[in-house]
Amino acid sequence: MAAPSQELLRSNPLPADTIQLSVTRYDPAQDAAPRQQTYEIPYRDDMVVLDALNWIKTHMDGSVSYRWSCRMGICGSCGMNVNGTPRLGCSVFLRDYLPGPVLVEPLPNFPVIRDLVIDMTSFMEKLSSVKPWVISNGQEPALAAGEHRQTPAQVEQYRQFSMCINCMLCYAACPVIAIEPHFVGPAAIALARRYDLDSRDHAGQDRLRTVTGSDAIWDCSFIGECSAVCPKGVDPAKAIQQTKFESTLGMLLPWGGVSK
Amino acid sequence: MGGGLAGIRAAIAAAETDPKLRVAMVSKVYPMRSHTVSAEGGCAAVLREPDSFDGHAFDTIKGSDYLADQDVVEVFVREAPLEVIQMEHWGCPWSREPDGRISVRPFGGMTTWRTCFAADKSGFHMLHTVFQTSLQFANIERLDEFFVTSLITEDGRCEGVIGFDMRSGEVRSLAARAVILATGGNGRIYAFTTNGAICTGDGMALAYRAGVPLKDMEFVQFHPTGMPSTGILITEAVRGEGGYLTNAEGERFLERYVPNKMELGPRDIISRAMVTEFEAGRGLKGEYGDYMNLDVRHLGSEVINRKLPFMRELMGEYMGIDIVTDPMPVRPVEHYMMGGIDTDASGRTPMPGLYAAGECANAGINGANRLGSNSLPECLVFGAAAGRAAVHDARGVKAPGSNPIAGLVKDETRRIEADFLGRSSGTERVGEIREDLQKMMDAQVGVFRTGDGLKTAVKELAELRDRFARLKLDDHSRTFNTELVTALELENMLDGAETIIESALARQESRGSHARRDFPDRNDEKYLAHTLAYHTRGAKPRLEYRPVRITQWQPQARSY
Numbered sequence: 001m002a003a004p005s006q007e008l009l010r011s012n013p014l015p016a017d018t019i020q021l022s023v024t025r026y027d028p029a030q031d032a033a034p035r036q037q038t039y040e041i042p043y044r045d046d047m048v049v050l051d052a053l054n055w056i057k058t059h060m061d062g063s064v065s066y067r068w069s070c071r072m073g074i075c076g077s078c079g080m081n082v083n084g085t086p087r088l089g090c091s092v093f094l095r096d097y098l099p100g101p102v103l104v105e106p107l108p109n110f111p112v113i114r115d116l117v118i119d120m121t122s123f124m125e126k127l128s129s130v131k132p133w134v135i136s137n138g139q140e141p142a143l144a145a146g147e148h149r150q151t152p153a154q155v156e157q158y159r160q161f162s163m164c165i166n167c168m169l170c171y172a173a174c175p176v177i178a179i180e181p182h183f184v185g186p187a188a189i190a191l192a193r194r195y196d197l198d199s200r201d202h203a204g205q206d207r208l209r210t211v212t213g214s215d216a217i218w219d220c221s222f223i224g225e226c227s228a229v230c231p232k233g234v235d236p237a238k239a240i241q242q243t244k245f246e247s248t249l250g251m252l253l254p255w256g257g258v259s260k
Numbered sequence: 261m262g263g264g265l266a267g268i269r270a271a272i273a274a275a276e277t278d279p280k281l282r283v284a285m286v287s288k289v290y291p292m293r294s295h296t297v298s299a300e301g302g303c304a305a306v307l308r309e310p311d312s313f314d315g316h317a318f319d320t321i322k323g324s325d326y327l328a329d330q331d332v333v334e335v336f337v338r339e340a341p342l343e344v345i346q347m348e349h350w351g352c353p354w355s356r357e358p359d360g361r362i363s364v365r366p367f368g369g370m371t372t373w374r375t376c377f378a379a380d381k382s383g384f385h386m387l388h389t390v391f392q393t394s395l396q397f398a399n400i401e402r403l404d405e406f407f408v409t410s411l412i413t414e415d416g417r418c419e420g421v422i423g424f425d426m427r428s429g430e431v432r433s434l435a436a437r438a439v440i441l442a443t444g445g446n447g448r449i450y451a452f453t454t455n456g457a458i459c460t461g462d463g464m465a466l467a468y469r470a471g472v473p474l475k476d477m478e479f480v481q482f483h484p485t486g487m488p489s490t491g492i493l494i495t496e497a498v499r500g501e502g503g504y505l506t507n508a509e510g511e512r513f514l515e516r517y518v519p520n521k522m523e524l525g526p527r528d529i530i531s532r533a534m535v536t537e538f539e540a541g542r543g544l545k546g547e548y549g550d551y552m553n554l555d556v557r558h559l560g561s562e563v564i565n566r567k568l569p570f571m572r573e574l575m576g577e578y579m580g581i582d583i584v585t586d587p588m589p590v591r592p593v594e595h596y597m598m599g600g601i602d603t604d605a606s607g608r609t610p611m612p613g614l615y616a617a618g619e620c621a622n623a624g625i626n627g628a629n630r631l632g633s634n635s636l637p638e639c640l641v642f643g644a645a646a647g648r649a650a651v652h653d654a655r656g657v658k659a660p661g662s663n664p665i666a667g668l669v670k671d672e673t674r675r676i677e678a679d680f681l682g683r684s685s686g687t688e689r690v691g692e693i694r695e696d697l698q699k700m701m702d703a704q705v706g707v708f709r710t711g712d713g714l715k716t717a718v719k720e721l722a723e724l725r726d727r728f729a730r731l732k733l734d735d736h737s738r739t740f741n742t743e744l745v746t747a748l749e750l751e752n753m754l755d756g757a758e759t760i761i762e763s764a765l766a767r768q769e770s771r772g773s774h775a776r777r778d779f780p781d782r783n784d785e786k787y788l789a790h791t792l793a794y795h796t797r798g799a800k801p802r803l804e805y806r807p808v809r810i811t812q813w814q815p816q817a818r819s820y
């Protein structure tokens with residue numbers, strides 16, 4: 001992502017003293033429906049949306065609920081909708097939304113547990129469903145025999161699909177999930193591809209079938225919303241496209257097989 | 261308990277050792293959120309000639325300033341390669357040589373190239389690999405977003421844990437024949453840290469309050485290269501790949517401190533060199549205080565993109581700096597807890613039924629200063645060992661009865677209600693007490709320490725505890741109450757901080773990461789020993805010392 005240079009930041013005429021955030025609040029025990037609550041907080045140029053939420057929680061209102069941990073865009077906890085777009089709260093700067101207010105909502109396409117905290121149970125099940133582990137052919141070398149040889153080019157085959165941080169932004173952006181919640185979805189398909197393309201894996205068509213077993217994948221029309229919002233360049237749309245291609249090939253060629 | 265690298269490795273080891281066992285993997289966050297995910301640089305192991313076990317062992321022991329237990333280090337270096345290969349078989353995307361073998365890179369304090377890596381996202385790839393692998397074990401049951409608040413003990417044995425499901429708020433118990441703590445570090449006790457929000461030392465505090473000693477808590481590692489604004493880590497691999505550290509005069513100042521190692525010197529020494537330079541007025545001045553430049557421009561964009569892509573991404577995103585054309589500003593940052601729950605080489609704590617592994621534990625390999633890239637393999641080696649030992653020991657133990665446990669659950673529910681959720685009389689904000697604790701630790705218990713500073717810390721900690729007793733929560737909900745979690749974590753942080761401060765005050769010498777201005781030399785006669793901090797009711801911890809175990813490497817002056 002292109003970030004403004006230090007000079008640009010310094011020459012920015014603004015610095016407003018404060019900025020407003022409008023945050024979705026919802027506690028099922030008290031609220032019939034979600035509502036927005038506005039907070040005005042001190043503004044700094046280098047503040048990300050997560051910093052703003054943390055400021056609110058520390059100094060103004062300890063009851064605002066959201067998930068976070070690493071604050072460096074790698075743990076995948078802090079997905080939220082910022083001004084209508086799924087983003088990582090720790091990687092999106094307030095300065096890009098001046099003068100505010102900034103609208104902060106839970107990720108769409110998921111049930112909400114509380115405030116910005118969504119229910120990710122179904123996502124976890126979808127991940128497991130694609131058998132995201134190395135399926136061996138029973139001829140695994142013993143540990144003492146050392147590593148499999150895998151050339152840098154072979155790593156390159158699956159590397160992109162191994163970069164997913166499970167942030168679920170692509171599910172929030174996916175038009176198919178919005179209509180068909182059971183769709184296994186972009187990240188899980190990318191994960192299936194990650195193992196199918198790994199030279200150490202011997203799943204054959206096994207994993208592919210679990211992914212293409214439901215019809216939903218054929219409803220995906222390559223709008224590519226998932227890849228557009230992905231903060232890690234995983235390109236799940238490409239994985240979906242490859243999966244459909246492999247699956248069609250599998251139907252044409254009786255011996256199937258996954259091209260690596 | 262714990263879904264990081266150590267916890268998942270332990271769960272798999274237990275599940276494999278006895279497939280008929282029920283293994284619960286409990287974690288306050290979904291496992292892939294655990295802070296292992298942020299490890300960047302790599303994982304050390306002796307993979308091939310000309311490297312040797314003795315080489316890795318000696319580097320580790322010298323790095324520890326001779327406070328490591330040498331018998332445990334020897335076990336560690338022998339097991340580490342097997343674990344790295346196991347990770348490879350499970351699909352870890354290690355970076356490779358052209359011939360397909362796992363690549364290694366140089367790392368600080370290691371005398372040869374022995375650090376395996378997956379670009380500069382090693383921890384991320386290792387964590388996702390073990391987590392995904394664990395999904396195939398039907399006998400591992402996950403309890404995600406379950407916050408553990410206490411250990412169940414009966415007649416000196418650990419028989420399970422009590423905690424609450426964050427989503428429903430329901431307090432429940434998990435009775436168990438063995439409990440493994442793999443709850444990670446406590447870096448969040450400091451304000452300027454590379455650690456994520458979850459690193460609050462919960463497991464250490466639970467074990468401590470249950471009577472298990474915390475070992476060597478005064479040893480806190482400060483990493484030389486943190487991003488000044490956020491504390492985000494700039495991996496040591498940047499120096500491993502050839503980056504230079506320069507001061508305000510553009511000089512590679514390490515020349516004066518670690519001339520033979522330069523940028524590849526150990527972390528404690530480089531962090532002290534930087535602070536010393538700052539004090540001499542040779543730091544660069546920035547909005548967040550003094551800093552140094554870390555320069556990789558001479559490596560060129562090809563090497564940077566292949567080996568350090570995440571560093572380019574992070575610096576671009578958070579500082580607006582392209583590391584191909586500009587140096588990175590860095591300053592020392594709290595990074596790793598050497599101290600932890602006292603265990604042996606199999607992860608057994610002194611309490612039967614209780615095991616510990618990973619950053620929350622202290623098996624004795626890190627001593628006074630951990631070498632970079634030794635803790636990911638530590639999580640693997642001792643996580644696996646603890647998993648196996650727990651299964652082995654549990655065989656003869658009968659399952660705990662449910663009667664006393666039901667009573668304990670009631671007590672814990674009442675405590676959470678009375679002390680936190682239901683309390684309306686308090687005045688203190690949990691977030692503000694936590695911030696003040698963090699600032700105090702940065703100021704008084706940092707890279708350099710003094711007796712006076714530590715005494716101030718004792719006094720200020722007592723004030724923070726008073727304020728904690730007057731806590732008032734804004735959030736009284738049972739549903740996903742993160743403020744309640746923060747308050748319980750703060751309680752654990754206060755206990756952790758106390759053991760750090762008291763252990764540091766009592767160790768009147770300088771060794772590894774523990775640098776006392778008033779006692780600048782190492783004192784082997786008195787302190788070639790581990791500090792053991794025991795909890796006492798209402799008073800400061802009781803300290804004992806245990807001699808270091810030496811096999812073949814006699815303590816020498818530590819120069820690089």
Ligand SMILES: Cc1cc2nc3c(=O)[nH]c(=O)nc-3n(C[C@H](O)[C@H](O)[C@H](O)COP(=O)(O)OP(=O)(O)OC[C@H]3O[C@@H](n4cnc5c(N)ncnc54)[C@H](O)[C@@H]3O)c2cc1C
Pocket residue numbers: 261262263264265266267286287288289290291294295296297298299300301302303304382383406407408409423442443444445454455456458459462463493595596617618619620632633634635636637639
């Ligand atoms: C930025 C950074 C970079 C690093 N780079 C390297 C490197 O390159 N090489 C290296 O060797 N080391 C590195 N380290 C150190 C290393 O990553 C850690 O020491 C190691 O990953 C810790 O793993 P762990 O499994 O012990 O704990 P964690 O991964 O922190 O996991 C702790 C687990 O315990 C659970 N838990 C905690 N408390 C509770 C509770 N109360 N109830 C329920 N569950 C709980 C959490 O949910 C979590 O799942 C780095 C550390 C940092 C911070």
Ligand code: SF4
Pocket residue numbers: 163164165166167168169170171186187190226229230231232233234235236
């Ligand atoms: S594919 Fe991208 S957007 Fe989707 S979960 Fe993974 S990292 Fe997030």
Ligand code: FES
Pocket residue numbers: 067068069070071072073074075076077078079088089090091
């Ligand atoms: S807090 Fe970890 S990705 Fe944002």
